[in-house]
Ligand SMILES: [Zn+2]
């Protein structure tokens with residue numbers, strides 16, 4: 001049995017419509033993929049920038065060998081009171097000086113303010129650094145700080 005030309009024509013049109021629809025969907029998917037690729041690219045760029053920033057700060061920190069405030073050479077043992085601490089702005093100070101900045105602020109702060117981090121201005125660029133108490137005032141340091149003060153009084 002043969003199909004009438006009309007049936008063939010309708011079937012053909014319907015097939016063409018289906019094809020167009022599929023092509024349109026494919027195009028939409030391609031556009032979606034292109035959009036996602038662009039987003040990935042942007043995220044990769046942001047990551048690259050963040051990595052660069054960290055590296056620059058690391059280099060800055062490693063290039064400096066002594067605390068610019070007290071001129072003591074940095075020591076890299078965690079227990080050292082001259083272990084370098086880097087502010088968000090990239091400036092680095094020894095733990096002793098950072099603790100002193102914290103103590104000064106903390107002593108002047110109200111009871112309520114002491115519950116939150118202290119707002120410390122970088123002595124060089126005045127950018128605000130938020131310091132939290134337990135991070136900087138560990139007992140080990142307090143003991144050493146006390147010993148140091150005692151020794152200094154004796155000299
Ligand atoms: Zn210092």
Ligand SMILES: [Zn+2]
Pocket residue numbers: 087089090091122123124125126127
């Ligand atoms: Zn700074």
